[in-house]
Structure formats: C-alpha cells, structure tokens
Amino acid sequence: MSVTAAMPTDVPRAPQSPGAVALRRLLRHGNFRIGGTILGLIILAAIVGPWLWPLDPASQDLGHRLAVPVWSAKGTWLHPFGTDQLGRDYLARLLQGARVSLTIGFLTVLLSGVIGTGLGVAAGYFGGRIDVAINFLITIRLTLPVVLVALVVVAVYGGSLPTLIVVIGLLLWDRFAVVTRSATQQLASRDFIISAQAIGSSIPRILFVELLPNLIGPLVVVATIELAHAVLLEAALSFLGLGVKPPLSSWGLMVAEAKNQLLFRPWMIAIPGTPLVALVLAINLVGDAIRDAVAADGRA
Amino acid sequence: MLRFLVRRLLMTVLVVAVTSVVAFSLVHLSGDPAAAMAGEGASPADVESVRKTYGFDRPLPEQYVTWLKRVFEGDFGRSHYLRASVAQVLADHAPITITLGALAIAFAVLLSIPLGVLAALYPNTLVDRLAVGLAVGGQAVPSFLFALLLIYIFGVTLRVLPISGSGSWAHFVLPAIALGYYATPAIMRLTRSGMLDALQSDHVRTARAYGLPAWRVIIKHALRHAMIPVVSLIAVQLGFMLGGSIVIETVFALKGVGYLAWQSIQRSDIEVIQAILLLIAAAYALLTLAADVLNGAIDPRIRVG
Numbered sequence: 128m129s130v131t132a133a134m135p136t137d138v139p140r141a142p143q144s145p146g147a148v149a150l151r152r153l154l155r156h157g158n159f160r161i162g163g164t165i166l167g168l169i170i171l172a173a174i175v176g177p178w179l180w181p182l183d184p185a186s187q188d189l190g191h192r193l194a195v196p197v198w199s200a201k202g203t204w205l206h207p208f209g210t211d212q213l214g215r216d217y218l219a220r221l222l223q224g225a226r227v228s229l230t231i232g233f234l235t236v237l238l239s240g241v242i243g244t245g246l247g248v249a250a251g252y253f254g255g256r257i258d259v260a261i262n263f264l265i266t267i268r269l270t271l272p273v274v275l276v277a278l279v280v281v282a283v284y285g286g287s288l289p290t291l292i293v294v295i296g297l298l299l300w301d302r303f304a305v306v307t308r309s310a311t312q313q314l315a316s317r318d319f320i321i322s323a324q325a326i327g328s329s330i331p332r333i334l335f336v337e338l339l340p341n342l343i344g345p346l347v348v349v350a351t352i353e354l355a356h357a358v359l360l361e362a363a364l365s366f367l368g369l370g371v372k373p374p375l376s377s378w379g380l381m382v383a384e385a386k387n388q389l390l391f392r393p394w395m396i397a398i399p400g401t402p403l404v405a406l407v408l409a410i411n412l413v414g415d416a417i418r419d420a421v422a423a424d425g426r427a
Numbered sequence: 428m429l430r431f432l433v434r435r436l437l438m439t440v441l442v443v444a445v446t447s448v449v450a451f452s453l454v455h456l457s458g459d460p461a462a463a464m465a466g467e468g469a470s471p472a473d474v475e476s477v478r479k480t481y482g483f484d485r486p487l488p489e490q491y492v493t494w495l496k497r498v499f500e501g502d503f504g505r506s507h508y509l510r511a512s513v514a515q516v517l518a519d520h521a522p523i524t525i526t527l528g529a530l531a532i533a534f535a536v537l538l539s540i541p542l543g544v545l546a547a548l549y550p551n552t553l554v555d556r557l558a559v560g561l562a563v564g565g566q567a568v569p570s571f572l573f574a575l576l577l578i579y580i581f582g583v584t585l586r587v588l589p590i591s592g593s594g595s596w597a598h599f600v601l602p603a604i605a606l607g608y609y610a611t612p613a614i615m616r617l618t619r620s621g622m623l624d625a626l627q628s629d630h631v632r633t634a635r636a637y638g639l640p641a642w643r644v645i646i647k648h649a650l651r652h653a654m655i656p657v658v659s660l661i662a663v664q665l666g667f668m669l670g671g672s673i674v675i676e677t678v679f680a681l682k683g684v685g686y687l688a689w690q691s692i693q694r695s696d697i698e699v700i701q702a703i704l705l706l707i708a709a710a711y712a713l714l715t716l717a718a719d720v721l722n723g724a725i726d727p728r729i730r731v732g
Binding site: 263266267269270271272273274275276278279280282283355359362363366367368369379382383386389390393396400403404405407408411412415 | 438441442443445446449453454456563564566567568569570571572575578579583669670671673674677688689692693695700703704707708711712715
C-alpha cells in the first residue's frame with residue numbers, strides 16, 4: 128500500500144481494497160439487510176431482554192399455569208406470552224432461550240472453526256501424508272451420524288451448556304476443514320506464498336500472516352452455515368430431551384414441553400418456534416449475502 | 428477402473444473399522460455398563476455378577492475384539508432391556524426405517540428435480556425465486572417443528588392422515604414428507620445449476636438447432652446431463668436421512684431404528700446403541716462408496732487422482 132501513499136493527491140482515488148469492496152457490496156445486498164436486521168434484533172433481545180423483562184424464567188407461578196398470551200381474549204400483561212404447564216413465564220423463558228441458542232451457536236462455531244481451519248490449512252499446505260491422514264479424519268467424521276453421536280455423548284455426560292458446546296463443536300468442523308483445505312491448496316501455489324517461502328519466512332508466519340487473511344471470505348461463509356447448523360442441532364437435541372436441561376430454557380426444549388398442547392394451545396409451539404425459524408433464516412440470508420459479496424471478485 | 432474400485436473399497440473398510448472403534452468407545456467410556464444393566468435397585472454384588480457375566484471386567488481392547496468377532500458372526504449381543512438378541516430387535520425395526528428412507532427420498536426427488544428444472548428454465552423470474560426461496564426458507568425450519576406443523580395441519584385440523592404409529596401406508600406419508608423435505612434444497616440447487624450449464628452447452632444447442640421438440644431437448648439432452656452429479660448427491664442424502672430419521676421417528680412414534688436408538692439411549696441399552704451406531708455408519712460409508720463408484724463410472728476424470 129506504500130504505492131498509494133506516494134501518489135499525488137489530484138489523481139482519482141486509488142482502487143479500494145478487496146475487503147472494502149466486499150463490505151460495500153454486502154451493505155447494499157437486500158438479503159443482508161433483511162437477515163442482518165432480524166439477527167441484530169434477536170441478539171439485542173438476548174442481551175438486554177432479560178434486563179427489561181426481569182421475571183425469573185425458572186420460577187413457577189402455580190396459580191397461573193397455562194395462562195393464555197395477551198392477544199387472546201383472557202390474556203393479561205402479567206404474562207404477555209402466557210405461561211407453560213408449570214406456570215413459568217413464557218416471555219422470560221423465550222428470552223433465556225435466545226441467550227442459550229446464541230451462546231451455543233457462536234461458541235460451537237468458534238471451536239469447530241478453529242479445529243476445522245487448523246486441519247484444513249495443514250492438509251492443504253503440507254499435502255502428502257498429512258493431507259491423506261486429515262482427509263481420512265474428515266471421512267470418519269462424515270461417516271458418524273451427528274444427531275446420534277451427540278445424543279449418546281449428552282446422555283452420558285449430561286446436558287450442561289459446556290458439554291453441549293464441546294460436543295457440537297467437535298462434530299461440526301468438517302465443512303471448515305474441507306473448504307479451507309481446497310482454498311489453501313489453490314493459494315499455496317500463488318506468487319505471494321512462493322515469495323514468502325523464498326525469502327525464508329517461517330511456516331507460522333506464512334500460515335498466519337500470508338495465508339489466513341486470504342481465507343477470511345470462505346471462512347465467514349462456512350461459519351454462517353455452521354452457526355445455523357449448530358442452532359438447529361441444539362434445538363433438535365433439546366427437543367429430544369437430551370440437550371439443554373430444565374430449569375434452563377431453550378427454544379427446542381420449549382417446543383418439546385409444549386408438544387402435548389398442540390391440539391388446544393398451538394401458540395405454545397408457535398411462540399418458541401417462530402424466533403427459531405427467524406434466527407436460522409436470518410443467519411442463512413446473511414451467509415448467502417456474504418457469499419455473493421466475497422465470491423464476485425473471484426477470491427472465494 | 429479396477430484399481431479405483433479396489434482403492435475405494437479398501438478405504439471404506441478402513442473407515443468402517445475406525446467408526447466401529449469410535450462406536451464402541453463412545454458407548455463404553457460412558458460410565459458403568461454393568462450398573463446400567465443391573466438396574467436401579469441392584470446391590471453391589473448383583474452389579475459385580477453382571478460385570479463378570481458380560482465380561483465388563485476385562486480390559487476395553489479385549490472387550491472390543493470380542494465384540495467385533497461376534498459382530499462378524501452376525502451376533503450383535505443381547506438387549507438387556509428388551510431381553511432379546513440385538514440382531515432380532517434390529518431386524519424388527521429396520522424395515523420401517525428403510526421404508527421411511529425410501530419414501531422420503533422419493534418425495535425429495537419428485538419435488539426437487541421438477542422445481543430445479545423449472546428454476547433453470549426460467550432463471551431470475553418469479554418461478555426461479557419461488558423455488559430458491561422455498562429452499563432457503565425450508566432449510567431454516569427445524570425438522571421437528573416442520574413435523575409438528577404437518578401434524579397440526581393434516582392430522583389435527585384436516586384430520587386426513589394418521590399422526591402416530593406405523594400401522595398402514597398412510598402412517599408413512601407425513602413422516603416421509605417431513606424427512607424428505609430436508610434433502611430437497613440441496614438436490615434442487617444442484618439440479619438447477621446443472622441444468623443451467625447443460626442448457627448452454629453445445630450439444631443442447633445442436634439438438635435445438637435440429638428442431639427437436641423443446642421438451643425432448645430438455646428431458647433427453649439437458650436433464651440427463653444435469654443428473655450426473657445429482658444421482659450421487661441422492662445417495663449421500665439417503666445416508667444422512669438414516670442418521671436424521673431419529674428426530675422424525677420420535678415425533679411420529681414410528682418404531683424404526685431411529686426411535687429404537689432414542690429409546691435405547693434413555694434405557695442405557697448399550698449393546699443396541701453400539702450396533703445402531705455401527706450399522707448407520709456402515710450404511711453411510713456404503714452409500715458414499717456407491718456414489719463415488721457411480722461418479723467414477725460416469726466421469727473417467729474422477730478415477731485418476
């Protein structure tokens with residue numbers, strides 16, 4: 128970028144960095160605006176919601192069991208979204224569920240991202256036997272049925288948040304590995320990597336300073352896919368009764384607890400179900416937009 | 428071709444062997460199987476005698492080898508909860524899961540391929556957007572929620588289809604839709620992009636120039652070409668479904684392998700769990716092998732490399 132600095136000021140603006148171009152393209156992307164807004168709202172609700180609505184999501188108000196939400200004829204503002212079978216406030220449980228979903232989602236992606244990227248970059252950069260071994264590891268991971276393995280492990284170690292994060296994180300790294308591996312293979316023969324090797328840069332320097340910044344586009348795209356995947360997986364595990372455990376709340380758990388109310392109180396499923404769908408949809412929309420933004424300049 | 432086949436086959440055997448170790452250790456590192464088998468009110472002496480009888484006092488590698496030997500003889504052990512041989516229990520449950528998987532994949536194919544073709548024929552129109560939107564939206568709905576929605580609409584409100592059990596063919600309709608729906612976005616996207624490429628290819632242009640009827644060009648020349656990668660995707664998706672049917676079977680109380688797995692996990696019925704883990708992994712490995720061989724047979728470039 129020293130070239131830019133040396134240029135006279137009256138020359139038209141220098142071409143923007145690829146990152147800036149992608150960002151500008153992203154902000155104008157319709158899907159990003161919609162998805163980003165929904166995602167932002169859910170994150171905001173998860174962070175400040177429990178402050179604004181400080182009712183304890185675990186406390187049971189046995190006098191008001193199965194209260195109806197405020198928009199039906201007999202609803203009251205005491206429990207805007209009604210209460211569940213144990214008289215727990217549905218809004219408070221919903222807000223706690225948002226925290227649980229997002230915490231599990233983001234932390235598992237962080238964990239699986241580190242594992243998958245590490246393996247993928249090592250396989251792509253070093254090739255040879257390391258590549259064969261890591262490829263084999265990826266195949267093994269793909270062969271294991273995710274839901275079943277997660278259920279078995281959670282059944283054994285219990286459904287505490289750290290356990291769930293570690294289990295899901297250890298299961299969802301495969302796509303990170305596959306994508307970073309092929310991206311690294313392509314980059315490894317590019318001039319800037321070869322020059323770095325030629326001037327005797329250390330391997331960590333090449334990997335972290337030269338290679339990794341160029342993987343950010345594809346990594347972010349995979350991260351959104353796996354974030355959605357992790358949120359859905361947590362919901363499914365909790366729904367099956369082997370995920371988040373009561374008295375803690377989770378949207379999947381709320382649906383499971385309300386399953387028998389489907390006939391007479393369908394809103395009890397719709398209330399936790401809607402934000403769950405909205406969250407995953409928003410993540411997918413943001414991911415699609417990011418893919419468009421980084422792929423268009425041929426760097427993906 | 429033969430070398431490619433042999434190499435892929437060896438790889439599959441190796442993969443299944445490693446997954447068998449994983450399946451075994453997952454179940455056995457998980458606390459005390461003897462205590463689980465003896466039940467809640469068992470005395471320490473009872474637990475000890477169960478441990479001796481089933482060989483749980485042996486070192487794990489030895490137990491693994493014994494287990495594997497028996498598996499090769501078709502003996503998957505005994506379910507201590509159901510008091511029957513695991514092989515028998517699995518044989519009772521497998522037909523339901525296989526039927527469900529086949530119907531689900533049929534539903535997925537019948538929905539996604541026409542949609543993908545339509546989307547490719549009219550790219551960037553309302554039809555295309557609807558199809559892509561359906562795929563994006565569909566991926567966002569968790570399977571259990573979609574299943575409950577189907578139950579609410581068809582079972583509770585319209586009362587046209589049974590919602591629980593596996594007595595008749597009608598019992599499979601909703602579960603197959605709920606399970607199959609998850610394979611549609613991937614198949615549809617691949618069909619769409621394959622068709623877009625095929626429609627612009629020289630041989631389709633030539634066929635059009637010959638004055639062949641449009642439907643014939645689309646189906647016989649373009650679609651056939653576009654289906655090549657789709658076929659192997661379908662095989663892989665079927666493998667995913669075997670693992671994913673656990674949620675759907677549980678919601679609809681379909682007594683297949685997935686439901687059995689869920690129940691067995693709650694009963695700590697470890698012999699059943701490890702057999703199911705191994706079988707699902709092996710089925711997935713075989714299906715991906717089939718997909719690879721199919722691809723290799725169609726496209727010679729894959730065989731090298």
